[in-house]
Amino acid sequence: TEIYTLSLHDALPIWQRYPPMARILLVDHNPQIRSMTKKLIETREGWMVTEAIDSYDAIVQAAKLKPDLIVLDFAMPGLNGFQIAEKVSAHVPTLPIILYTFYGFNAMNVEAKKHGIADVVDKADLGEHLLETIEGHLKKAATSPTDISAAPVIDVSDKDEPPQVT
Numbered sequence: 001t002e003i004y005t006l007s008l009h010d011a012l013p014i015w016q017r018y019p020p021m022a023r024i025l026l027v028d029h030n031p032q033i034r035s036m037t038k039k040l041i042e043t044r045e046g047w048m049v050t051e052a053i054d055s056y057d058a059i060v061q062a063a064k065l066k067p068d069l070i071v072l073d074f075a076m077p078g079l080n081g082f083q084i085a086e087k088v089s090a091h092v093p094t095l096p097i098i099l100y101t102f103y104g105f106n107a108m109n110v111e112a113k114k115h116g117i118a119d120v121v122d123k124a125d126l127g128e129h130l131l132e133t134i135e136g137h138l139k140k141a142a143t144s145p146t147d148i149s150a151a152p153v154i155d156v157s158d159k160d161e162p163p164q165v166t
Contacts, residue, residue: 022047022138025067027058027084028100029076033123037071037100037130044131055079062088067095069137071130072117074101074108082115089116096137100130 026049028034038049050065052058055078074081085097096118109120121130
């Protein structure tokens with residue numbers, strides 16, 4: 001059994017924290033890309049990145065961390081980015097999810113919106129474009145608060161199957 005301790009700072013929405021600290025969940029099964037992307041995102045002051053290594057970990061971390069934003073890979077073992085976004089969005093529909101993928105074409109952008117994804121960023125374009133996209137969504141979220149009381153409850157008792165969000 002894991003025990004998590006949360007401070008009052010952790011429970012507050014981003015616009016009420018001092019100093020302001022954005023919690024970003026980064027989901028990618030590729031350790032090199034995940035590491036590079038984390039370093040890039042953390043170049044911005046006040047952005048703290050937590051990593052998830054696969055679809056199972058993404059769902060667990062989303063429930064545990066209650067992030068302000070998710071940066072999500074599309075092609076992963078288990079559930080793909082669309083499936084993860086659907087599960088998370090079902091419980092926290094206002095949470096911004098940015099899909100980042102090598103498959104960033106127009107049809108992908110249209111399909112992503114249907115699954116609760118706010119934006120698609122091409123991995124080939126990561127750099128400043130990803131940072132600007134994250135910043136835009138964090139600013140937008142700061143003006144329209146997320147209901148943190150609606151956090152998903154996750155059953156993680158069976159480690160062989162992806163967890164069920166209830």
